[in-house]
Amino acid sequence: MTINEIQDEIIEEFSGFDDWMDKYQLLIDLGNEQEPLDEKYKTEQNLIDGCQSRVWLQADYADGKIHFSAESDALIVKGIVALLIRVLSDHTPQEILDADLYFIEEIGLKEHLSPTRSNGLVAMVKQMRVYALAFSTKQ
Numbered sequence: 001m002t003i004n005e006i007q008d009e010i011i012e013e014f015s016g017f018d019d020w021m022d023k024y025q026l027l028i029d030l031g032n033e034q035e036p037l038d039e040k041y042k043t044e045q046n047l048i049d050g051c052q053s054r055v056w057l058q059a060d061y062a063d064g065k066i067h068f069s070a071e072s073d074a075l076i077v078k079g080i081v082a083l084l085i086r087v088l089s090d091h092t093p094q095e096i097l098d099a100d101l102y103f104i105e106e107i108g109l110k111e112h113l114s115p116t117r118s119n120g121l122v123a124m125v126k127q128m129r130v131y132a133l134a135f136s137t138k139q
Helices: 003-015 020-033 075-088 093-098 115-136
Strands: 055-062 065-072
Touching (some): 020 075, 055 075, 075 115
């Protein structure tokens, strides 16, 4: 699936809910379904700056694609990072760098997050793009 097809799928999933409490619950469920991050990756180096809660992001590069894994100590943030991983993981660095992450706006995520969580979301996306930029030089 392309990044845009995955985003459209997420928009479709969230459009089934009118109430933001239901959307938050979906985020929490997505976070809980995510594989826990291996303890060896929970390092200072993998912590994302700019997040109020602790978020660790690991990026591995193989066969021309980046695979992301992450974990957070906050339920909603864990769900947000699960969505980002679902959209960006297992794509090429160039696809990630070129991606327009319109799903964030479309599902209303940005406007329903506190300013600190919104900053954290921006920081997570930025870090994923930094990894993509770094790995793009290895192609």
